Amino acid sequence: MAADVETIDTVNALAEGGYKWGFSTDIEMDLAPKGLNEDIIRLISSRKNEPEWLLEWRLKSYAAWLTMEEPDWAMVNHPPIDYQDLHYYAAPKKKPGPKSLDEVDPELLKMYEKLGIPLKERAILAGVELPEGEAPQVAVDAVFDSVSVATTFRSTLAKSGVIFCPISEAVQDHPELVRKYLGSVVPAGDNYFAALNSAVFTDGSFVFIPKGVRCPMELSTYFRINARNTGQFERTLIIVEDGGHVSYLEGCTAPQRDENQLHAAVVELVAMDDATIKYSTVQNWYPGDVNGVGGIYNFVTKRGACRGARSKISWTQVETGSAITWKYPSCILQGDDSVGEFYSVAVTTNHQQADTGTKMIHIGRNTRSTIVAKGISAGKSNNTYRGLVRVLPKAEGARNFTQCDSLLIGNQCGAHTVPYIESRNATAKLEHEATTSKISDDQLFYCRSRGLSQEDAVGMIVNGFCRDVLKELPMEFAVEAQKLLAVSLEGSVG
Amino acid sequence: MSAALKPTALQSSALAFLSRFEGLRARLPGDVAIRDEAAGILRSTGLPGPREEAWRYTHLRSLAEVEFNEPLTPVADCADLLSRIPDFDAPRLIFVDGRFRDDLSTVPSLAAVRVGGPAFGALAQPASEKLVALNTMLAEDGADISVPAGVDAGTVVLVSLGTDLHGRAVAFHPRHNISLGKGAKLTLVEIAVGDGVYLHNPVLSVAVSPEATMTHLRIQDESRSAFVLSTVYADVGEGGTYDSFLLALGGKLTRAEIHARLGGPNAIAHLNAAQLLADHQHADFTTIVSHDAPNCASRQTVKTVLSGKSRGVFQGKIEVARVAQKTDGYQMNQALLLSPDCEMDSKPQLEIYADDVKCSHGATVGELDAEQLFYLRSRGVPAAEARMMLVRAFLDEALEPITHEATRTAMEHAIALWWERQAA
Numbered sequence: 001m002a003a004d005v006e007t008i009d010t011v012n013a014l015a016e017g018g019y020k021w022g023f024s025t026d027i028e029m030d031l032a033p034k035g036l037n038e039d040i041i042r043l044i045s046s047r048k049n050e051p052e053w054l055l056e057w058r059l060k061s062y063a064a065w066l067t068m069e070e071p072d073w074a075m076v077n078h079p080p081i082d083y084q085d086l087h088y089y090a091a092p093k094k095k096p097g098p099k100s101l102d103e104v105d106p107e108l109l110k111m112y113e114k115l116g117i118p119l120k121e122r123a124i125l126a127g128v129e130l131p132e133g134e135a136p137q138v139a140v141d142a143v144f145d146s147v148s149v150a151t152t153f154r155s156t157l158a159k160s161g162v163i164f165c166p167i168s169e170a171v172q173d174h175p176e177l178v179r180k181y182l183g184s185v186v187p188a189g190d191n192y193f194a195a196l197n198s199a200v201f202t203d204g205s206f207v208f209i210p211k212g213v214r215c216p217m218e219l220s221t222y223f224r225i226n227a228r229n230t231g232q233f234e235r236t237l238i239i240v241e242d243g244g245h246v247s248y249l250e251g252c253t254a255p256q257r258d259e260n261q262l263h264a265a266v267v268e269l270v271a272m273d274d275a276t277i278k279y280s281t282v283q284n285w286y287p288g289d290v291n292g293v294g295g296i297y298n299f300v301t302k303r304g305a306c307r308g309a310r311s312k313i314s315w316t317q318v319e320t321g322s323a324i325t326w327k328y329p330s331c332i333l334q335g336d337d338s339v340g341e342f343y344s345v346a347v348t349t350n351h352q353q354a355d356t357g358t359k360m361i362h363i364g365r366n367t368r369s370t371i372v373a374k375g376i377s378a379g380k381s382n383n384t385y386r387g388l389v390r391v392l393p394k395a396e397g398a399r400n401f402t403q404c405d406s407l408l409i410g411n412q413c414g415a416h417t418v419p420y421i422e423s424r425n426a427t428a429k430l431e432h433e434a435t436t437s438k439i440s441d442d443q444l445f446y447c448r449s450r451g452l453s454q455e456d457a458v459g460m461i462v463n464g465f466c467r468d469v470l471k472e473l474p475m476e477f478a479v480e481a482q483k484l485l486a487v488s489l490e491g492s493v494g
Numbered sequence: 495m496s497a498a499l500k501p502t503a504l505q506s507s508a509l510a511f512l513s514r515f516e517g518l519r520a521r522l523p524g525d526v527a528i529r530d531e532a533a534g535i536l537r538s539t540g541l542p543g544p545r546e547e548a549w550r551y552t553h554l555r556s557l558a559e560v561e562f563n564e565p566l567t568p569v570a571d572c573a574d575l576l577s578r579i580p581d582f583d584a585p586r587l588i589f590v591d592g593r594f595r596d597d598l599s600t601v602p603s604l605a606a607v608r609v610g611g612p613a614f615g616a617l618a619q620p621a622s623e624k625l626v627a628l629n630t631m632l633a634e635d636g637a638d639i640s641v642p643a644g645v646d647a648g649t650v651v652l653v654s655l656g657t658d659l660h661g662r663a664v665a666f667h668p669r670h671n672i673s674l675g676k677g678a679k680l681t682l683v684e685i686a687v688g689d690g691v692y693l694h695n696p697v698l699s700v701a702v703s704p705e706a707t708m709t710h711l712r713i714q715d716e717s718r719s720a721f722v723l724s725t726v727y728a729d730v731g732e733g734g735t736y737d738s739f740l741l742a743l744g745g746k747l748t749r750a751e752i753h754a755r756l757g758g759p760n761a762i763a764h765l766n767a768a769q770l771l772a773d774h775q776h777a778d779f780t781t782i783v784s785h786d787a788p789n790c791a792s793r794q795t796v797k798t799v800l801s802g803k804s805r806g807v808f809q810g811k812i813e814v815a816r817v818a819q820k821t822d823g824y825q826m827n828q829a830l831l832l833s834p835d836c837e838m839d840s841k842p843q844l845e846i847y848a849d850d851v852k853c854s855h856g857a858t859v860g861e862l863d864a865e866q867l868f869y870l871r872s873r874g875v876p877a878a879e880a881r882m883m884l885v886r887a888f889l890d891e892a893l894e895p896i897t898h899e900a901t902r903t904a905m906e907h908a909i910a911l912w913w914e915r916q917a918a
Contacts, residue, residue: 393835409849411850413847413849417843419841421839422838424836425834426836426860427861430857431857432842432858
């Protein structure tokens with residue numbers, strides 16, 4: 001199914017340079033009433049024309065959620081969330097009209113200008129056809145609020161047997177796959193936010209790579225939170241069969257808001273024998289203003305299951321946005337010789353709070369995991385690395401290496417490290433090291449004496465500090481991420 | 495929590511301790527108000543359970559299954575237990591089942607010692623540590639040792655003997671308090687041995703004045719059936735040093751918790767430990783170092799050797815307050831797993847609010863290096879001996895900073911005995 005002209009326009013506006021990310025689009029919304037109850041869930045389910053089993057699954061999740069308590073173990077503080085004061089369903093009715101730039105917070109505009117968006121796919125979305133065989137290409141599945149508006153490159157992908165579509169569509173077209181894998185990695189009752197997501201998720205991405213297929217392009221999705229008071233509950237499911245390979249890119253932006261917005265996504269990855277999944281995220285949602293007003297609450301459950309032997313799941317994330325980040329992309333290493341990786345840069349400034357890390361659960365023999373986490377705190381922010389490495393008795397010869405480094409900029413911020421290391425197999429070898437320091441005066445002096453401004457010097461040092469992670473990012477993201485780091489830290493060095 | 499619910503084992507156990515307190519309340523020495531407060535805490539919260547973050551790796555279930563009694567007034571000569579205490583040329587204070595035994599002790603001349611009642615001190619936090627609340631509620635006796643300013647009091651040995659006189663489990667909760675005046679020095683060697691089933695729940699507070707140095711060496715070789723749940727509070731003033739080492743070999747279920755606060759600039763704390771575990775032993779070493787002043791340094795080297803089906807736990811937290819600029823914090827935690835059925839859980843933690851700091855921690859878990867073993871074997875060293883050499887080398891890094899010769903010798907002897915027991 002080719003995207004129609006209207007959809008292309010919509011997405012074009014979304015990614016358009018002058019449009020940027022800093023204001024809400026005045027689209028007529030189809031909103032469900034505020035609040036959460038079984039009727040709302042039935043409404044979501046019926047609007048999406050879902051089969052009975054999915055509605056039942058949602059209701060079961062909701063019932064589980066009701067019995068759970070919001071977790072309080074993370075090192076984050078926020079006023080209590082009123083879950084009844086949110087819209088759980090919003091679908092755009094009309095395409096957005098153009099808006100004047102005058103309404104945009106100039107601070108935000110300035111930031112985005114500095115960032116630039118090297119979005120190769122912009123031209124594609126606008127309908128410009130690339131010459132045959134030009135590579136690499138990026139396919140975009142844009143989530144405009146809760147309903148996926150457009151998916152491009154469907155035909156190219158379909159030729160190689162790859163399914164890449166909104167999950168709501170997958171429910172209609174490939175119900176057997178969705179039913180088999182949905183909730184198989186993150187069960188409905190896994191945690192408070194995952195249960196909430198399972199009950200009310202509206203859309204997200206679905207990727208299926210069949211046996212032996214190497215996905216011909218990098219898959220990408222741009223999430224965007226738009227409607228006032230709309231919690232976003234994406235659900236992403238990626239399945240790679242034996243010997244398949246996929247690289248998935250996820251980037252996020254959000255318009256400026258005064259109210260805090262809740263975002264509770266669930267991402268599930270399944271890798272069978274010899275399959276590889278690379279999942280990269282650049283997250284720069286609205287972090288709130290200098291005084292900590294507004295900003296996104298990002299409570300995400302991301303987990304990958306290395307089901308097959310020699311499978312590999314690699315998470316790379318650059319987290320600079322959100323008022324609160326609560327996110328632990330994890331790997332369950334079930335298959336023998338499977339590999340889990342986690343590369344993370346988390347930057348917090350002003351009043352941001354990040355509690356992020358990973359879990360590596362070693363179940364199979366000779367499973368290996370690598371964790372490289374870099375935390376940078378500035379302003380009055382708090383940045384916590386929280387990670388678990390667990391080796392179960394059967395994981396003969398398991399291997400883990402963990403490196404966590406924290407950088408503090410300014411004396412009003414906090415940097416914390418909370419690793420859990422649990423080994424129940426003597427042949428496993430686990431190594432963990434963590435350091436905390438500030439940018440050394442010597443390094444700064446060296447750069448300054450060679451004519452770099454203070455901010456450029458800090459940007460350069462910070463990029464060096466994060467190099468191990470940034471080099472794991474696909475090219476499309478690496479440039480953006482480097483700029484993002486420098487821009488995020490602007491003004492925090494004095 | 496509804497009163498109609500059936501109490502859990504942990505709740506019942508707390509209730510049993512509480513009812514023991516009710517019975518003893520009128521007879522216990524010292525201020526009863528502080529005990530009542532502690533009892534109130536236990537009554538409302540119970541003993542720590544696995545849902546509490548600080549207790550996620552150490553479950554007190556097996557403790558809750560035992561009924562503990564008040565120790566009887568000890569009359570035995572304890573000769574057998576005493577023979578296990580290494581001979582130090584130093585005054586020693588001997589506690590049997592938590593009660594001071596004048597007839598067995600020699601009192602130091604350079605430090606003032608007061609016994610016959612609990613030495614509560616001012617540092618303990620019964621409100622946040624439930625086992626300290628338990629101790630506060632039931633403490634009967636303890637040593638109050640103070641070293642005057644400028645005095646080097648040499649070595650004092652503090653001995654705890656846990657007896658199995660009547661074949662019934664007893665619980666004792668000694669409460670010690672040590673204070674060092676400005677520039678004072680003291681080496682406290684704590685040795686604990688015992689037989690049979692008992693609960694040893696000591697709390698020891700150490701106040702180190704500016705420029706003073708406290709060396710605290712502990713050998714915990716208690717009964718393999720005993721529960722040992724100890725808490726140490728150390729508060730170090732400007733330029734002072736608290737230098738501690740714990741060798742833990744004994745006990746069935748043990749936890750040694752240390753809260754060290756560096757309260758004045760240039761203070762130093764060393765919290766080192768070695769844990770050697772076998773069979774079904776469970777040992778937990780938990781430390782919290784609070785850097786509350788600039789220019790302080792803390793060092794930790796913790797080594798755990800596990801065999802059999804044992805389980806080792808290390809939780810180490812370094813907290814750096816906003817004022818504590820130029821903090822130097824280092825923590826190394828390593829575990830050696832000698833058998834396929836043991837488990838190590840480690841949680842090193844940094845909580846840092848100051849920017850100009852140098853803090854790091856490292857943790858490793860693994861088995862003996864096959865290449866190192868091969869190296870030794872290929873040079874004709876028998877397998878068992880090669881393993882022992884490597885284990886000893888592994889432990890050496892932790893033992894190295896101990897400068898007190900007699901204690902070090904005693905520790906090495908205890909480790910050698912432990913190894914013989916494993917090899918047999």
